[in-house]
Amino acid sequence: MAGEDLSPTQYAALATILRYGEVSQNHLGRLTAMDPSTISIVVRKLLKQGLIKRSNSDTDQRLTIITLTDAGAHYTLERLERSMEVGQRLLSPLSPEEQATLLELLHRIGSED
DSSP, X not given: OTTOSSOHHHHHHHHHHHHHSSEEHHHHHHHTTOOHHHXXXXXXXXXXXXXXXXXXXXXOTTOEEEEEOHHHHHHHHXXXXXXXXXXXXXXTTSOHHHHHHHHHHHHHHHSOO
């Protein structure tokens, strides 16, 4: 999606927070397969842009909890909608059966089994 101001890793972090809600910074790194230094950089960038907020855990002061701001949720949902439109255009030459087969195969490739 041309013209975006976030990297794929930053967008992955936002989409993951949207999916899981509150997550620790460490857990967010594991969910997005980013090492600690990379997730730290990603979190700093997203904080600077006002898309996420960081707080201490109520139950474990060692944990930093990351959540989306209202602006972050709005931004992420808009991009998800646009990415779905791109996906639909990409699949449009295929029949519904072919689309289902392709998506099943891609899912199989991407699964951790």
